[in-house]
Amino acid sequence: MGLLRRFLMVQVIASVLIFSHMVLADSPNPPGSSGAGSSPVTRSTPQAPKPAGPAVSTVTQQAVNLGxxxxxxxxxxxxxxxxxxxxxxxFLFPVFQPADSHIFSTSLEITRPDNTTCYASASFFPNQDAVYDSVEYVNKTCTEMERVVFKDLKRVGILKKNIVVLDGGTLKIFLMPAGSGCVVIKKEVIQ
Incomplete structure (x- = not known):
């Protein structure tokens, strides 16, 4: 890795730490771990505990490698x-050059603890704006999801005929009937 790339990676990691208070969870293999588990790296000399920052995700690492x-x-x-x-x-979408001046977009498949699958996509802009969507099927009716799970959100209305729109500020929830269950779509624009 060249000196400039190392310098830029240090700058990126420093900027990542700025957002650590907003991150809700760390990745399972933090930098410096063996990858075999999620145990933190231990130090041989005693030091005062430091608050843990967010792990640098593989997607972030690849984005940096792309510029x-x-x-x-x-x-x-x-x-x-x-x-x-x-x-x-x-899945990382192709990046237009110069990479740091264009949108960066990715699609994700996430396996939940109950072994269900969630699809998510996120797009990022050079000015720090971002938008993400997540889509997952739940084995509950949309009415039940609205009344129990999303009871604190305000119903805005119906998109056209079947999709209920709930308002959570910058977060919007779309509930779409699917068989005996519901497809839950979460979308948030971050500025």
Whole structure:
């Protein structure tokens, strides 16, 4: 790795730490771990405990390798939020050059603890704006999801005929009937 790339990676990691208070979960293999588990790296000399920052996700690392630097902190924040400790896979869309001046977009497959699958996509812009969507099927009716799970959100109305729209501020929830269950679509624009 060249000196410039190392310098940029340190800058990206520093910017990622700025967003650590917003990240809800760390990835299962933090930098410096063996990858065999989620145990933290131990130190041989005693030091005062430091607050743990967010792990740098594989998606963030790949974005940096592609030259996407200005939004690396936001990428890490959103990807860690979406995946949490859950196993996931990602597809990175081709990056236009210069990479740091264009949109960066990815699609994710996330396996939840109950072994269900969630699809998520996220797009990031050089000015730190981002948007993400997550889509998952639940074996409950949309009415039940609205009244129990999303009871604190305000119903805005119906998109056209069947899809209920709930308002959570910057977060919007779309509930779409599917068989005996419901497809829950979460979308948030982050500025």
């Amino acid at each position: 996407v630097l200005s939004s690396a902190g936001r990428i890490n924040q959103v990807i860690n939020f979406l995946t949490g400790p859950n196993p996931s896979g990602a």
